[in-house]
Amino acid sequence: xxxxxxxxxxxxxxxxxxxxxxxxxxxxxxxxxxxxxxxxxxxxxxxxxxxxxxxxxxxxxxxxxxxxxxxxxxxxxxxxxxxxxxxxxxxxxxxxxxxxxxxxxxxxxxxxxxxxxxxxxxxxxxxxxxxxxxxxxxxxxxxxxxxxxxxxxxxxxxxxxxxxxxxxxxxxxxxxxxxxxxxxxxxxxxxxxxxxxxxxxxxxxxxxxxxxxxxxxxxxxxxxxxxxxxxxxxxxxxxxxxxxxxxxxxxxxxxxxxxxxxxxxxxxxxxxxxxxxxxxxxxxxxxxxxxxxxxxxxxxxxxxxxxxxxxxxxxxxxxxxxxxxxxxxxxxxxxxxxxxxxxxxxxxxxxxxxxxxxxxxxxxxxxxx
Ligand SMILES: Cc1ncc(COP(=O)(O)O)c(C=O)c1O
Numbered sequence: 001x002x003x004x005x006x007x008x009x010x011x012x013x014x015x016x017x018x019x020x021x022x023x024x025x026x027x028x029x030x031x032x033x034x035x036x037x038x039x040x041x042x043x044x045x046x047x048x049x050x051x052x053x054x055x056x057x058x059x060x061x062x063x064x065x066x067x068x069x070x071x072x073x074x075x076x077x078x079x080x081x082x083x084x085x086x087x088x089x090x091x092x093x094x095x096x097x098x099x100x101x102x103x104x105x106x107x108x109x110x111x112x113x114x115x116x117x118x119x120x121x122x123x124x125x126x127x128x129x130x131x132x133x134x135x136x137x138x139x140x141x142x143x144x145x146x147x148x149x150x151x152x153x154x155x156x157x158x159x160x161x162x163x164x165x166x167x168x169x170x171x172x173x174x175x176x177x178x179x180x181x182x183x184x185x186x187x188x189x190x191x192x193x194x195x196x197x198x199x200x201x202x203x204x205x206x207x208x209x210x211x212x213x214x215x216x217x218x219x220x221x222x223x224x225x226x227x228x229x230x231x232x233x234x235x236x237x238x239x240x241x242x243x244x245x246x247x248x249x250x251x252x253x254x255x256x257x258x259x260x261x262x263x264x265x266x267x268x269x270x271x272x273x274x275x276x277x278x279x280x281x282x283x284x285x286x287x288x289x290x291x292x293x294x295x296x297x298x299x300x301x302x303x304x305x306x307x308x309x310x311x312x313x314x315x316x317x318x319x320x321x322x323x324x325x326x327x328x329x330x331x332x333x334x335x336x337x338x339x340x341x342x343x344x345x346x347x348x349x350x351x352x353x354x355x356x357x358x359x360x361x362x363x364x365x366x367x368x369x
Contacts, residue, residue, distance in 0.1 A: 001182060003239040004098035004120065004151075010242060016058060031055070046254050053253055058245040061256045064227075067263040072204050072212070072231045080237040082244050083251045085190045085215040085228035089116055091247065092211070092230065093152070095239035096184045097122035101151035104143050107339035108133070108306075110160045110188065122151060126339055132297065133162020133306060137170035141177045153178055156188040158200055161338045161347040162306040163191075163299025168201040175207035184236055185210030190228070193219030193270050194277055195301035204231055211236050218302070219273045220262045227251050227259035277303060283354035284361065291365030303351040306335070310368050314344045321346060323367075330363040 012020070018030050037043075037051030046053075059065065060081025069076045082088035093116040097103050103117035107126035114124035127143035130136030135155055144150060155174060157166035171187070178185040187203035189212050203212045215228030228251075230237055250256075262269055281298065284305060288294045296305065313320035317334040325331050333349075335342030350357050 001184065001235065003095050006098060007095060007239050007242065010246075012058075012242065012245070016245070020057075048254065056250050056253045056256070058250050059241060060229075060250060061253070061260065064256045064260045064263075067260055068229045068231065071263065071266070072202070074204065074231055077234045078231055078237070080211075080230045080241050080244070081251055081256065082228050082230070083248050084217060084223075084226040085188065085213045085230075086112065087226070087244060087248060087251070088213050088215075088228045088230045088240070089113075089186070089188070090119075091240040091244040092184070092186055092213075092236075093117060093120045093122075094243045096236070097151040100149065102147045102149050104140065104147065104150050104153040104183075106135075106154065106156060106159065108161055108335060108342035108345075109154070109339055110156055111337055113154050113156075117152075125150070126341075128341055129159070129162065129164060132299075133159050133164025134300070135159075135164070135166035135170050135174070137167075137173045137177075140174050144177055144181050144183060148181075150181070150183050152184045152186060154186050154188060155203075156190075158191040158195060158299065158301030160191070160302055161304050161333070161335065161342065161345075163302045163304045165200055165300025168206050171201060171203055172206040175203065175209045179209040186230075187212045189214045191218050191302035194273060194303070196274075196277060196281055196298050197300065200301055209233065216259045216262050219270055220259070220266075221269065221273055222258065222262060225252075225255040225258055227255050279354055280350045280352070280357060283357045284348070284350040287358045287361035291361045292368050303349055305348040305350060306345050307332075307348055309335075309344050309346060313367075317343060317346070320367075324364055328363040328367060330360045332364070 033054055038053040043051055064081055065076040065079045068079045097120040099121035101122045102125045103122050104127050105113040105124050106129050117124040125147050127140045135157055175185055189202055192200050192202055192214055203210055211230045211232030213230045216225055217223035285296050288296045309317055317336055321332055321334040332346040335345030
């Protein structure tokens with residue numbers, strides 16, 4: 001495992017190195033950080049009770065790292081905190097992929113993966129998902145064999161855009177295959193706590209290889225905080241942390257504090273989120289039954305439904321979705337946004353209010369009849 005060449009000669013800045021590990025009580029003439037209180041206007045806007053808003057450690061607030069470590073039953077050395085899972089993914093891609101290498105990404109898959117690979121100078125190579133958008137271990141392992149130049153492989157479960165899950169055995173097989181091939185495995189589990197049936201298995205539950213990525217954006221209901229994490233092999237996290245340090249210094253401190261409060265209240269927050277998801281799914285399933293005469297199978301998790309296009313429109317999905325937008329006044333995302341294999345589908349998000357979901361399906365139903 002060799003990080004991307006762009007990291008050669010890059011280390012923790014000397015400014016930070018002077019601070020990390022300094023004796024308690026050392027007088028700091030080091031950091032360029034105001035020592036006077038946070039001005040009252042910001043204290044009020046943030047609802048803070050104290051007036052400090054220091055940078056904080058590059059690796060994230062220690063309490064937050066402990067809290068995330070507690071969610072996974074690992075030590076905090078195995079936790080990286082970042083600016084949303086997007087910030088963590090960007091850092092992992094920059095740390096581990098580079099020109100001449102490939103990144104294996106699912107098709108259909110989250111729109112950011114191919115772009116993150118290209119931004120790192122690497123080539124995104126797709127592998128197909130299985131039935132219902134589930135991880136197909138054999139397909140991913142075949143892609144690994146076909147692409148010895150692969151540096152990283154990404155799995156996403158429950159997945160965006162299909163809501164498909166991953167069998168524990170498949171995840172473990174993929175982890176073993178990636179380890180054998182020397183390929184960094186990133187398991188994007190940002191929807192992992194937002195499930196409708198059985199609790200999804202996390203990569204760290206079945207393997208000590210690779211990293212699991214998540215954030216407070218979905219199940220903890222706070223996308224605007226921009227706080228996420230990766231959990232797993234510290235050797236994989238270390239170079240990514242360095243990239244993240246130079247990109248943002250650290251995730252915003254008041255946001256990390258709010259994320260800590262949310263995680264501490266997980267016993268209330270997560271069941272409430274799953275109940276909200278269930279109500280929305282029920283609204284969607286009943287609207288699909290009455291509007292389209294369809295019995296929809298329940299996704300493993302996330303708030304996306306992968307709907308087949310009416311055959312007459314499958315050749316030209318984009319104009320069809322624009323017609324839906326302008327004539328039916330309902331917005332859906334054409335599946336081709338998520339890869340070639342998404343061409344015959346649209347993604348319906350059921351994250352909105354139940355009434356909005358029912359109205360949206362009512363409006364689009366005539367186009368499916
Ligand atoms: C699969 C997947 N991964 C990552 C993200 C990024 O989430 P965030 O940066 O808010 O944690 C999203 C956002 O929609 C997503 O769908």
